Amino acid sequence: MTDDQTARAALTALAEPGEPVLNQIIDAVGAARALDAIRSGRLPDELKARIADDSETARMTERLAHWRIRLSAAEPASDLLVAERLGVRLVCPGDPEWPTTLDDLGSRRPYALWLRGPSDLRHGCLRSVALVGARAASSYGLRVAAEMASELGDRGWTVVSGGAMGIDAAAHRGSLAADGPTVAVLANGVDVPYPACNDGLFAELARRELLISESPPGTSPRRQRFLVRNRVIAALSRGTVVVEAGRRSGALSTAHWARKLSRVVMAVPGPVTSASSVGCHALLRDPPPALLVTRSEEVIEAVGELGTDLAPIPASPVLSRDLLDKVTQTVLEALPTRAAAGPAQIAAKAGLDLPTANAKLGLLSAAGFVERAPGGWRLTQKAKSP
Known part of the structure; x- marks a missing residue:
């Protein structure tokens, strides 16, 4: 394990996750020197040179003092030994397994x-x-x-x-x-x-x-x-x-x-x-x-990938009447909802000649959509259902 990895293992025990001040120090001088800065309580000279605001320097120094106190209770070497025994691995920025x-x-x-x-x-x-x-x-x-x-x-x-x-x-x-x-x-x-x-x-x-x-x-x-x-x-x-x-x-x-x-x-x-x-x-x-x-x-x-992982359009439910041809559907829709009607009346409403209407009524009867009634033809209960 490199000095950088060992230092990062220690830093995970010292600081709360994702502290911007600590990441700023790491980005400037690396994890190992960031840990040295915590031990000494002093900001690295390279970082101090980049900070023009004295209040910012004071704030960062205060954070170092806080982490330095926690350093006495941290046991990074023990953490690594426990991790090894449990089959736990440490992944750091730049490692092959680190997600960019x-x-x-x-x-x-x-x-x-x-x-x-x-x-x-x-x-x-x-x-x-x-x-x-x-x-x-x-x-x-x-x-x-x-x-x-x-x-x-x-x-x-x-x-x-x-x-x-x-x-x-x-x-x-x-x-x-x-x-x-x-x-x-x-x-x-x-x-x-x-x-x-x-x-x-x-x-x-x-x-x-x-x-x-x-x-x-x-x-x-x-x-x-x-x-x-x-x-x-x-x-x-x-x-x-x-x-x-x-x-x-x-x-x-x-x-x-x-x-x-x-x-x-x-x-x-x-x-x-x-x-x-x-x-x-x-x-x-x-x-x-x-x-x-x-x-x-x-x-x-x-x-997903643009233009590749497209969601299929949900299919609408297919009803049995949807499978009828257009002329047969016209005849079916010409029947009254509650009463019976004669073939001539149905043909007129559908806009068809009587022989064509009679032929389609026969097909609809065989399929169970209509049935004979005293007044001519009427819808069966199946045809009335939505």
Whole structure:
């Protein structure tokens, strides 16, 4: 492991994920020297020369002091040993497995990622979609998420989500059921099962797919990190689908980041009476509006190859009367809805001669559309039904 990788492993334990000040230092002098700056509490000379504002220098120095305090409690060497024992790997910017889409985050880019599972992160994110939504999901939302994820998995698309209860878990399970690729972005260490009710799901993801985190193994979840990790979910994906979300749902922050990163934002509509869909409806209504999607084909069309991954137009239901030729349909429509009519009356209304009308009435009778009545011909119950 290089000095840069070792330093980045330490930085993931010292700083909160995606701190712009730390990324600014890393971009200026590299991760190893950024860690040295934290140890000494002094900004590198190269960076100080670029900062004209003394208040900015003071602010950055203050952050160094904060991280320096946390340095005494960090054990990066132990983190790496635990990771090796668990089969967890560290992926850093520039590594073959590092998804370049994460670089779109700029100063909010992860310092490194801890990965657990056999799948290749970069390859999996080439065709990926984020499916996110409410933890307190309805049965409607859970079904939509699972079916959409399963269909995306069938077509080789990676489903990215956050491993939470509700929509996230349904999306991961739907993809696994179809043997599709899926990635869970966690707000805690990849060896910490949170929420505990998804322990079995995390074990399956680690065995078959991929768990990722910006924090070292053993890190417990913190409330703020759930919102911070949403930027990674958005950046890893070509587009984000919000399946179900309340007015204050954290899933809306993923949509915010997707929009900020120029990714496609999509939302699934729900019942207008459902509090769980208020956030989705706001995304669909408020400018710039999200794209309304109801099935996996529409999602793939939005994020796939232009002109290639087009969603097929849903076929309209075909009724038996649609299969009749035009003249026969004219005769059928000439019959009154409730009463009977004679052949001459039907022929006149249809604008046909009597022999042609009689011939068509015979065909309609054989097909079960009309039947003889005391007054001539009438519609059968089958023909009256819509």
